[in-house]
Amino acid sequence: MDRLLISLKFTMLRHSSLGLRGIGWVLGALFVVATWTAAVLAAPEARHDVLTLAFALWAAGAALGPVLLSGRSVLQPGYFALLPLRSAEVGRGLLMSVFVSIASGFVLLAFAAALVPAFLGGPGAVLVALVGAPLTWVLAITASRLVFGLLGAAMRSKVGVEIAAIQFGLMFAGMFTGWMIVQVVVESVPRLLTVGIPAPALTAVLDALPTSWVVLAVEAAASGDLLGALAPLGALVLLDGVLLAITIPLLAPRPTAAARSRRARPRSVGWVAGGGLLPATPTGAVIAKELRQWWRDPWRALELRTGVWTGLTIGLIALISGTYSPLSAFAGLIVAFMLGLSACNLYGQDGSAVWQTIVGENDGSVRADVRGRQWAAVLLFLPQALLLSAIFVALSGQWWTIPVLAAALPATIGAASGAAILTSAVGVSPGVDPRLRVGPNDANGNIGLHVWVVILLITIGVAPTGAAIAATVIWPSTASVVLAVIVGVLNGVGAAWFLGSLAIGYLQGRMPDVYSRIRYARIFREKSEGILGSIENATLLGEQKLAEQKKKEREERIKAAAR
């Protein structure tokens, strides 16, 4: 049974594209090498700290990795619900299949770094490491499955979305503030390798973590302390047993899984009756629809919450960094900027639902659709950007930033809303069609290029405001500050209007092609000219390359099967 499930999993993986998994493997291999290198190079008195820290990070990575990288586990318990098997059997099989994977192999290799101190400590210590490393591996992988299971397939609950958003926020913040973090790491790695972690409180916490027990056991064995070596190993065995006992039933198929939780109260009677705050125009209709999608769709909500968490995290990193803490006042600006990235693929995210906009075409329908989407995004992101600005200006005490923000926020949010809708229109990149989505990465196709187009458009879009703010520095006066704020507001409105108009002009008559890109991954018309045309072609090429690659893989498999 377990062997069958494992081979089923590998069969299914062969039918999926390499993509992110490939990147994950390369990163995993690099991290394994880094772990061993650090273990070997570390000074004897620092090695304990290096290993316990590295093992803790590996366990954390194993817990978060599946949520970030794949989202969906390959084998779903539901596949086996109808088989005449006890559900505990299926749960055990599913768990076993997780252990047999490349990623899990890396984790095992990393924990095997406990052999480094063991070799120096004699044969007894090596034996302890050979037993302890696999036990730690079982612990980390089982805990990882437990976390994944508890997230309840993350996207099915509000809490799950929030957790995923925090993770993405941390990731983006890490990318934006990478230079700050790199600086800290570069400064601290040599110190870590020579003297270890200088804070005793932190080392005490690290030592208490189960991932550190194998290191403690090896050290005890090296010094001839038999009880000190066996006690941590015994504790590991016990903990593994408890975790396995909790995790297996969680992974097993449950007959009640189909029952959905219902909201306690109805939510739309007022709207059905035709009421509501928004104007009863086509644009108003689109705004209302979009606001609801942003709030209720887990994938849209994830984009929205990620924007906020990115701003919050960057603000906090800047605030505690000391050197850069005045910059934290601009955290709200990051949220405004994130609007551009969060909404850069709206048509692709809507998937085949775009048929409605085509079938319902009339003289103003494209305009209403574009403007409505822009309004909805601004209505959602602006209040959060303002709130975060208020909090971080107060926390950092940088009151001088208020007029700068009053100019920069409207400019950025306007330019971002324009850049986002234009990129959405030109670079339609569908992910999994809405009803079939499961994992947090399912909503978008290939948006690598979109991100850069948006960043470029926003940067150009806010240039006038940038100049006006620079002017307040060169000629500091009340008049220049007031002027900067006026320029900022006009800049925001102007950029949103202009970029939105470009999107409307582009989409006018091209809506069937948007549908073609989503449904058939190609466009049935002459290639477009100009800058927008070349972005259209480049993004389409990105989609097609992905499809082409999948096709080639499939053909090769057919050839291999024929041989």
Next chain:
Amino acid sequence: MMTHDAATAAFELRGLRREFGDKLAVDDVNLRVPPGSFYGLVGPNGAGKTTALSMAVGLLRPSAGTAYVDGIDVWDDPVEAKRHLGVLPDGLALPERLTGGELLTYWGRFRGMERATVAARTAELLRVLELEEAERLGTLVGEYSTGMRKKIGLATALLHTPSVLVLDEPYEAVDPVSARVLTGILRRFTAAGGSIVLSSHVMPLVEQLCDRVAIIADGRVVADGTLDEVRAGSTLDDRFVELVGSADLQEGDLTWIGS
């Protein structure tokens, strides 16, 4: 709005053709739907029904040919043609996070209809199609069953009073009680002078509903005309199998089942 006369077909597919790479999905399809008729489009899976209808309603650019709604070219004057057209596609997404009522309200207002009209028709459609209970519970369209999705889809197709309905598999997964309601609505629509094109796999359904039929196989129309012309004295089912071919179960196949 144009008047229906005998010369102008309510809906006409003229020389429609679509290639996907090397594959010819739809090969020179011609169909004429007279005003007030109930037209059934039948064919095996992958015959090109959905592709042909997608081109006819303006969703997919044809390689050649075009379609006319009340004499208006769908690809030359899409705005005017789409005013006359109500469409229910098969298997496409909707704004999944709206309730049925919210979807209809959005849809009506997006098409520029009056607030009061949208509200009244939405309430009535939800009641007639028995979606009121789901609306009261706040069920989102994404949580609807396939049959409920078909019903809310039909409601969006009807909301703006079109004169031609194009319905791709409208009865799929609809329960028998709802199917009667659906049939009642469609019959009322044709009785009032509207025309319907419907695609289906279910021959008895087409025989019961439609006065005209076309059989599509491999992207071509292999037979069309009134129901009696196409049946040619036999049943539609037999005629279909005769034209399209079938793989009958042989004597020696699957002898082990039920043993």
